[in-house]
Amino acid sequence: MAEAAEAGLQVWASAPLNGGELVDMVTNELAALINPCLSPVAATLAIVASTPGLTGALLSASTAAHWHEALTAFRTPAVPPSHLKEICHLLRA
Template sequence: MQLPVSLIETDALALALDGRGPIGEAAERGWQIFASSPLHGGELVRAATGELAALLRPGLSVAQACLLAAASCPGVTKVLLSASAPAHWEAARAALDQAAIPPRTLRKVCDVLAPHHPS
């Protein structure tokens, strides 16, 4: 299954943290979940801050931290992305080689970015 997962639209991520929503249901069925648009077409890189990146994973760039956040969504098995330069591919690979961001950190970020996510 493929669906957008990013910190721009946090609903899917917030629901997945509770094992609910489309990602939780697909994971329960044993389906692979492909996260598309993890940087929301580049919008997230322009909108996010260094403070957010440091909260997610100190030492990563904004783009890397936001990409790792999508990859750390419970149930996500693959992340679909494109890059315009070899250096971007290398930065993405370096980010995705990191350990997953803990669920409690993702929850904190979701609560700050969209405090009224679906119940």
């Protein structure tokens, strides 16, 4: 993705929560490690939004509150790359 961005291409995430499966992996403790101000759903989206080279994400939501939560996640400062690596390692375990 980073190479695509460097080439001027846009890269969009489709179904970034993988049908909710990623959210099930993010406990309250992991969400607090990502960003203590965010819910597990928003923390998961914050990780997606912090992916280097990602232009944006295609999302759907069933309520206005869910849209607001997603918008909040994408507007938070990016997770630093070193912290992002640590979180990705925890998710793979």
